[in-house]
Amino acid sequence: MSKTQFFQKLNDIPIADIWERLGGAKPDRNGKVLCKFHIEDTPSAQIGGRRNTYHCYSCGITLGAWDLVKRVCNITENRDIFKWFEDKFGLTGDPPPAKVRKRAGAKKGEKDMTIDDAKTAMDFTWRDDLLENEEAMGLLAGYGLRRHTVEEAGLGLYEHPTLGLGVVYPCPDKNDPVAFKFRSLSRDRDGKRSNLVIAGEIGGAMYGLNSLVFGDAVHITGGEEKWLLLRQEGRVAVSWATGEGSRGLEQLKAIIAVKPTQIVLCYDADEAGAKAAAATAEALRGLGYSGFIKRIDWDDGLPKGYDVNNAYADRQLETYLNQLVSVEVAPKEINLFCGKKGGFMPALAANIVLDACPNLINVEGTWFEYDAGIYHEVWDEEIRGRIARLMGDRATSRYINEVVDLMRIHPERFKRRAIWEDEVGKICAANCYLTYDNSRINIHAHTPDVRMRYKTPVDFDPSAECPRFMQLLDEIFPDKPIHRLIKQWFGYCLTEQTKHQVAMLWVGEGANGKGVLSHILTALVGAERVGHLRMSQLNKDFLVGTLYGKTLNIASESKGSAGKDNVDEVVKQFVHADAAIQADEKYKRPFDFLPKAKWIFCLNDMHYSPDSSRGYWRSFIAVPFKITFFNPNTEEVPKGAPVMDKELYSTILNELKGILNWALDGLVDLNKNGFCVPQICRDYLNTMREESNSVLLFVRDECKIHPELLASKKGLYKEYKNYCIAHGHYVRSLTSFSREIIKSFGKTHKIGEGRTAKGMIFRGINLTEEVDGVLLQEIERRERESGFITDDVPESVFYENDGEVW
Incomplete structure (x- = not known):
């Protein structure tokens, strides 16, 4: 039978039968079995269902019949999978040969055209010493390509008469080389490498189409390096061979024909890449593709944010791509009225909605959904709105409430607040998450398996710097030892740590840098993780609970006196954080939490307290802001006095990547040495202590x-x-x-x-x-x-x- 007929027959076989032939146990009365892809005691994998798939609610994997056999039996060649179905179910397909295909017009018994054949046919010669050329191999390694990939792809060197030495890429149509592309090693005046076809003709071909596998995810990219990198990491990938002008719909139709579970667009992380991705996605939708379409941004041949050195140090590039490209089967049509004769079954409808939202969880009454590294809070009204849209004209409040109630108590989706303990010891950046110890910062790719709620909106870039911010510190604090203390504090505020049990007192009359420094720290930590409760607000209902999940609280107090505000209670409960405190939420049960917020009190005057004990005053680090900045537009500026820069904050926001690196260095220093408090700060705190008694x-x-x-x-x-x-x-x-x-x-x-x-x-x-x-x-x-x-x-x-x- 043909391949199309083969897969039609395959889709008619219940996946439960395939599971049993694979040696799996029979499903229980709920249709669940123990997952083969992780260790568990309670069955969490659903066999069958409306889409006739294998789906594990615990690890999130979804597989059709073909992929299930491929994964369980660890089969790499498609022909072997065809053989398995022929042996077990008598299905005979027409699988392609394992390695090569005949080129068009080839006679019987004739092999594919080799690279040498193509060079002869095109009267094209090149140098064979690519692997020994350090400059060329360094360029390819910078794209993440390994030596064996370069050898298998048949890349070579060519001395162009005007552009100099460069790398040559064979461009295949199906398996046969039809052209050779040249990329110069040197750059032009604009810093770009020359890229042109120097032999043969590509036309509108998309190479890699012969590698498509029915039902697998497909990666579409533009550029030989990205294509080779994806193939190197075991991805099914195709690539446009020339510019956008030659890209047609026939290639996209060929991709859609194999019914991929999702299509991943891999384009450069710039405006042109964004436009190309949008145009490709629009064309795919116009051709009727209804599955997931995702995008990965690339920087110079590698996924954005990934350091090529890590590809060779820890071999985690494949893991990185796996976490970025999660393969989920997209339901083509969701019908919540799927009971007998179109009736409504709440339990079945709830499972269908949860299947459509694989990263949705309910944490003690509050919905969260994973996206781009963190779990965002989702309002209950939004969940109800999704269900109402799926129900269409048949939606009623009773139907919606029944589905929501069952979703809320689903055993795989209901979680306790303890799941947020994943946040301890981690810092989530915009492009990755970081772990830390006393000597180094470690980089990890985002994954829904690591549950975090907040992240700094800043990308981690280990090469970034912050010269204007360093100049600002010099202007605010002429006393250099304070710089190290502020650096440690910035790093401390990025973490969940509270072991040092200290709060900051930033004291100055005004216009002296407290505000801009606190705004910069807020932008670095992320506004969602920063509270702004004053001491006088901590006795008000429902406000204490807003500190849950915060790592920083900036309290702007106009006066330094704390007698009325019971600051000693603040110190005991929130700074020392020795025990959990109870917080109220409107219309919900009270809950206990251990405060994680570091406190900064921004004061215009010295802090005064009736408590003169050592235990109280050792809870503070006092930082005097002694330099006053003047506004030349509204006041007379004394000779030699510093003036305000109204554009300073927006300028420094462009240096947040560098400030993040600076703060992370401070965190490592803090973990190793503790807070290093300069003499001027210790003297200032002693003065406060004496003046407050x-x-x-x-x-x-x-x-x-x-x-x-x-x-x-x-x-x-x-x-x-x-x-x-x-x-x-x-x-x-x-x-x-x-x-x-x-x-x-x-x-x-x-x-x-x-x-x-x-x-x-x-x-x-x-x-x-x-x-x-x-x-x-x-x-x-x-x-x-x-x-x-x-x-x-x-x-x-x-x-x-x-x-x-x-």
């Missing part, structure tokens, strides 16, 4: 200490309250005031408490105005000799390892 300030400004002095506790506290009100400080309670006096000065200056007939007193301290003149002179003489009483509080109490590493 209203009791110490009161004693320093209004009191004297001497063993002979006595003061009424209530009277001294009254003066303390007046002092705080007058100076705008936080007022502590009487108990807290007394405790701080004894804790700070009890041991060092022998201050204690006592009781008299008039009430409780302090011994060893009193207001300056209450001290006798002679005694006051003696006290002041001692102070001049020994220094002020609070100066000997060691700053290293706030830091570990003597303040060098946080």
Whole structure:
């Protein structure tokens, strides 16, 4: 029988029968079996169904009869697959020979035209030392082509009389070489290599058509290197032989005739490539192709974002293409009313919708769908809208609700929030995802098997730089040691890590770089992963839950005082993140999560807190923004003062690839050495700590200490309250005031408490105005000799390892 008749007969065979002939167990009552392509305990592979296919809900693979035999039996030659069906089911096809085909017009017994035959026929000669030419082999290796591929393709060298040395590619029509194309090794003034046909005639041919396999995915490309690379990686690939002007519909019809599961367009990642891909896709649709059409962008012969060095270091190019080109069978027509006599069966309809959405999952009531590296949240209304469109005029609220309810509880699609633990230790970039350790950054291709919700919108390019951003750091921070700290912090914010348990205090009066630096960090991390909750908002319903999944929260606070905002609770719950917290969602059950967000407090003034403990203040790193930038359009600029650049942010956005590399270097440095806090930042934090302790300030400004002095506790506290009100400080309670006096000065200056007939007193301290003149002179003489009483509080109490590493 002919090949067409063979496949018609094959489609009539239930795939369950083929499965049994392959040694598979009989399906259970749900039509499921244990998948042969991964280890599992519970059957997850569906045999049969409306499309008569093998589909595993766990690993996502979908195979027809032909591919199932090919994969299970590990058969590489099509003729062997035909032989298998002939032995098992008596089907006799007309398979093509394994290697060669007769050229048109050839006599019986005559072989295909060889490259040497073609060279003789076209009176064309070339050099045979291509494999020994380092420049030429380096060019081909840059396209990802291996030595054995170059040998099998029959490439050669040619000395062009005007263009110099170049590589020659045999251009086949079917199997026979019909022309030779030349690509120069040298470039012209525009940086391009010359590319022309130097022997024979190509016409409108598309080479590789003889390699098409019924039911397999087909890759369409333009260019010999891409075509050879795809063939090298085991892909079914065809290529236009000349420019777009010669591309016709007959070649596309030949592709559609083999009914590919999907067509992948592999074009250059530029405007011309985008237009060519769009035109090809439109032509395919116009010819009636209804399967998946996908696109892969290419840069100079390789998939965009893939480093050719990796192709030889880890041999992961095939894996990379597999992950980018997932083969899914596209249903030509979806009918949700597929019961008897067109009736509605909710369970069957739910399975049909889920089959059409292979990367859709439900995480504890919220829908997510994979696309371009991450799982995007999908609104429930959008899911209902999809179902309504599939139902057409027969859609009703009851039908839609029944389907959605069954989809939501489907055992293969319902997930717990724990699946997002895949995000730990990974950074998702726009073109790949990265893992990291103490010494290096590792690159991986996107895949739906690694579940992540957020990514930086920046492509990873290890060669990118950021000179304008580095200049900006010099302008904002003349103190160079701060640059390393900011670099580590940028890298830290890209991760899920919270082990360092510190928050940043960016302090400056305004127009000093805090805003632009925070905007750059937001653009780098990705706006979806950045929160903007202020401390005062953390007690409001439903707002705490918005920090779930965030790796950064930038809180802009106009004032540095935190007494009213309970910042100590923020530190305990969100900065230290020692335990999970509960969050509410509207119309959903509360849930617990462990905060992952790093906090930046952007303050116009110093941070003040009533908590003077070491545990509290070691939770911060203070960065002073001391340089003020002036706007020459609205204010007078002092001589030599820096001026604002209104185009600065848009300029630096073009350097995000380089900033990403810079931040990743900082992350490696952080993981290896910890935060390196410069002296200027440690001094600034100590000043905040001292300035925020209203009791110490009161004693320093209004009191004297001497063993002979006595003061009424209530009277001294009254003066303390007046002092705080007058100076705008936080007022502590009487108990807290007394405790701080004894804790700070009890041991060092022998201050204690006592009781008299008039009430409780302090011994060893009193207001300056209450001290006798002679005694006051003696006290002041001692102070001049020994220094002020609070100066000997060691700053290293706030830091570990003597303040060098946080």
